[in-house]
Structures are given as C-alpha cells and as structure tokens.
Amino acid sequence: MTASQRGSVSPEAGAEETPRRPLGAARPRHGEKVVKGFLALCAALSVGVTIAIVVSLLTPTIGFFREVSVVEFLTGTQWSPGFARGEFGVLPIVVGTLTVVVIALLVAIPIGLLSAIYLAEYAPRRVRAVIKPALEVLEGIPTVAIGLFGLFLLRPLAEQIFPFMNWRGDFSIGVAGVAVGLLIVPLIASVSEDAMRSVPGGLREGAYALGANKMRVSLRVVFPAAISGIVAAVVLAMSRAIGETMIVLLVAGAGNPNLSFDLARGAQTMTAYIGGTATGDIATGTTVYNTIFAVGSLLFLMTLVVNLFAIRLVRRFREVYE
Known part of the structure; x- marks a missing residue:
C-alpha cells in the first residue's frame, strides 16, 4: 500500500468511526420531572376541589327535594x-339574579369595550401605562366598598335622576345591577385590550394601505380579529356578576318574596340569599337549611351552562395567527 493510499481515508470510514450522540439529554433531569409532577398535582387538585364542591352540594340537595x-x-x-308555611318557589331570586346580571352587562360591556379600544388603538404609551394599572386597581377594590358606594351614593342619585319611578325604601335591584356593572368594567376592559393588542400588526398595516382610517381599522379589522378574546372577557364578567354577593346584599336587600320586575324596589338574588341565610342560626338538616344547598346547586348549574356555551362560542369564532 502506497503512502498516498495509507493517508487517504474515505468519508464513509470517517463517518463510521465518529461516535454518535443521542438526541436526548446527556443525564436525567430530575428537576424537570419534579416540576411536571407538581403541575400535574395542581391540575388534579383543581379537579378534586370541583368534585368535592359538587359532592358537598349534592347530598343536602337530594334531602331537600325529598321534602x-x-x-x-x-x-x-x-x-x-x-316562614311557618314556607314557599319554595325559586323563580323570584332567579329573576333577581338575572336582572342584576343583565343590567351589569348593559353597563359594563359598552364602557369596557370602548375603554379597551382606546387603550389598544388610540392611547399613547404613557397614557396606557397610567390607565391600565388604574383599571387593575379598580378591579381589586373590595366588593363591600362598592356596595356601600352603591347604597349611599348611587341609590339617592338614581332617585334624583329618575323621579318618575316608584322608589320604595332604601334598596333597589336596578341600582345593584349598575354597581355590579361598575365592578366588572375593569375585567372586560383589561382582557379585551389584551386580545386586541395581540392582533398582528400586519392586519392594521394592510387596512391602512387600503386607505382606512383608525376608526375603521379599530372597528372592522381589530375588533373582529379579537372577537374570541372579547367573548371570553364578557363570559368571565358574566360569571363574576352571577356570583357577586356583597354588593347585591347591601344594595338590593332582601326584597319581597313575590316575583317582581320593578327595578326601583329591593329584591333578593341567589347569592344574597345564601350569604344572608348561612349564618349558623338555622338547625342543620332542616328543610330551610337544605334550601341553601339547593339554591347553590342551581347556581352552580347555571354557571356551568354559561361556561359550556361560552367555550363553544369561543371555539367557533377563534382566530389563530402565525
């Protein structure tokens, strides 16, 4: 074999002699396994808590419907x-709950969406840096403070603005809805603004290139593109309004036991009944005691239906951008 032959090595031979590294990690990552296990435990804990809530509501509810x-x-x-001869028709407090939710959404959706459009499309960076944290702080105000605000300021103000309404007493289901609406405005504004800002800038640039002004771009390009996030914000706000207790307990009061649609009068909601009745003064195992769990089960079912409907709606209108 000549020297040139001894010195030449074929590429195939060199490739065979080179050791190959495995594609996986060189050593096991125990920390990553611990993190995965902790995340799985958190997910299982949330499922377990939900199941425990359902079980705790189910047994007294079954006892209630036996009576x-x-x-x-x-x-x-x-x-x-x-009362001595109790009436157990739940429609009055269901109507009171839905009245509060509808009024709250009528107040919060326009204000929240207009605020989100301003923050996402019009506000300068410095203005956004001030308004966005202020909205988040407003969302964190205790509900009892908003309830007192509605009772001592909004209720007399509503009587002055609408004197033709038949105002009776210090409570009003309509004012309670307005107060709850002010509570959920930051939630709709914050989540909707995040959804609008996540829309790709190329859509805006294409609309501007076609001659559209900022208003048309905001309403006809950005808003439809972010509709899934906006729907999610409205559903979160609706769930928040359904479950609100302190505001309606302070502003709407106990109300009358009859079915009523009078916004100027006090009325009772499902959460207000639970919060006002579950004080420890009722004997355990009685029918009145079990009404708390029956109303809670119905409230849980209503919230579940709203969320299932919202999931289908979000999936239908969801837009995915790359």
Whole structure:
C-alpha cells in the first residue's frame, strides 16, 4: 500500500468511526420531572376541589327535594322558606339574579369595550401605562366598598335622576345591577385590550394601505380579529356578576318574596340569599337549611351552562395567527 493510499481515508470510514450522540439529554433531569409532577398535582387538585364542591352540594340537595318537589321549586313564584308555611318557589331570586346580571352587562360591556379600544388603538404609551394599572386597581377594590358606594351614593342619585319611578325604601335591584356593572368594567376592559393588542400588526398595516382610517381599522379589522378574546372577557364578567354577593346584599336587600320586575324596589338574588341565610342560626338538616344547598346547586348549574356555551362560542369564532 502506497503512502498516498495509507493517508487517504474515505468519508464513509470517517463517518463510521465518529461516535454518535443521542438526541436526548446527556443525564436525567430530575428537576424537570419534579416540576411536571407538581403541575400535574395542581391540575388534579383543581379537579378534586370541583368534585368535592359538587359532592358537598349534592347530598343536602337530594334531602331537600325529598321534602319539596322539583316542579314547585323551579316554577313557584313565591320564595319564603323561613316562614311557618314556607314557599319554595325559586323563580323570584332567579329573576333577581338575572336582572342584576343583565343590567351589569348593559353597563359594563359598552364602557369596557370602548375603554379597551382606546387603550389598544388610540392611547399613547404613557397614557396606557397610567390607565391600565388604574383599571387593575379598580378591579381589586373590595366588593363591600362598592356596595356601600352603591347604597349611599348611587341609590339617592338614581332617585334624583329618575323621579318618575316608584322608589320604595332604601334598596333597589336596578341600582345593584349598575354597581355590579361598575365592578366588572375593569375585567372586560383589561382582557379585551389584551386580545386586541395581540392582533398582528400586519392586519392594521394592510387596512391602512387600503386607505382606512383608525376608526375603521379599530372597528372592522381589530375588533373582529379579537372577537374570541372579547367573548371570553364578557363570559368571565358574566360569571363574576352571577356570583357577586356583597354588593347585591347591601344594595338590593332582601326584597319581597313575590316575583317582581320593578327595578326601583329591593329584591333578593341567589347569592344574597345564601350569604344572608348561612349564618349558623338555622338547625342543620332542616328543610330551610337544605334550601341553601339547593339554591347553590342551581347556581352552580347555571354557571356551568354559561361556561359550556361560552367555550363553544369561543371555539367557533377563534382566530389563530402565525
């Protein structure tokens, strides 16, 4: 074999002699496994807590419906379980809850969405840096403070603005809805603004290139592109309004046991009934005691239906950008 032959090495031979490294990690990452296990534990904990809530509501609810028929509970128009001859028609407090939710959304959706459009499309960076944290601070105000604000300021102000309404007493279900609406405005504004700012800038630039002004770009390009996030914000706000307790307890009061749609009068909601009744003064195992869990189960079911509907709606209108 000549020297040139001894010195030449084929590429195939060199490739065979080079050791190959495995694609995986050189050594096991125990920390990563610990993090994965902790995340799985947190997810399982949330599922377990949900199941525990359902179980805790289910047993007293079954005991309640052994004493009261489901038809009477769902279709009755008088709610006075604490009286000697109790009435267990849940419609009055369901209507009170839905009244608060509808008024709150009528107040919060326009204000929240307009605030989100301003912050996402119009506000300078310095202005956004001030307003966005202020909205988040407003969202963190205790609900009892907003309830007192509604009782001592909004209620007299509403009586002065709308003197033709038949105002009775110090409580009003309509004012309670307005107060809850002010509570959820920051939630809608913050989540919607994040959704609008996540829309790719190329969509805006293309609209501007076609001659559209900022208003058209905001309403006809950015808003439709962020509709899934906006829907999610509205659903979160709706769930927050359904579960609100202190504001409606302070502003709407206990109300009358009959079915009523008078916004100038006090009325009771489902959460206000639970919060006002579950004080430890009722004997455990009685029918009145079990009404707390029956109302809680119905409230849980209503919230579940709203969230399932919202998930389908978000998936239908969701836009994915690369």
